[in-house]
Amino acid sequence: KAGVTQTPRYLIKTRGQQVTLSCSPISGHRSVSWYQQTPGQGLQFLFEYFSETQRNKGNFPGRFSGRQFSNSRSEMNVSTLELGDSALYLCASRYEGRSPLHFGNGTRLTVT
């Protein structure tokens, strides 16, 4: 089975711009979660989508949003980028709520 695929691997954006990251989950997994990893804050939960609906949300501002498509693929969008948004963004999928999360390689976003 193919793992979780995230594109692109690297992104460089300027403050004020917006960015969209993409994630394809493991086949058969309907739940997709997003996490942000920074040296200072560590790994933090952004949100989780299940069957095209946002099911859960972490403590992030509204500039961070996402969506899930009918094929379970997910996108994450960050608007009005700030320097502090520079991070590794990890997508993960799982079969159901309490199953282990399986992560992709991440997208490294640099905001200049």
Next chain:
Amino acid sequence: AQKVTQAQTEISVVEKEDVTLDCVYETRDTTYYLFWYKQPPSGELVFLIRRNSFDEQNEISGRYSWNFQKSTSSFNFTITASQVVDSAVYFCALSEFSSNSGYALNFGKGTSLLVTP
């Protein structure tokens, strides 16, 4: 408040040594899950183990073993006869139900393990 504490920031061992990574968690729930993940330099978090709060049995998988003790709220991870390929950052995580975040994982800060030849 930090729910998962990994007190060891960095550990360096020589190949073939045994090494234990500590994890202490905090929860008021009676039902919860604990996880260990490995993050090599490539960035992907690799799932190693999940343990639920009702199962305190220790587990061994090859050179890896886990010791879960509810009495001390600890879920420690031991690598026996470490190898250079074990070099990575290891994360312990707690999953407990929350109305906002569901069963999202609450990660510790990670322990960076370096195994030298």
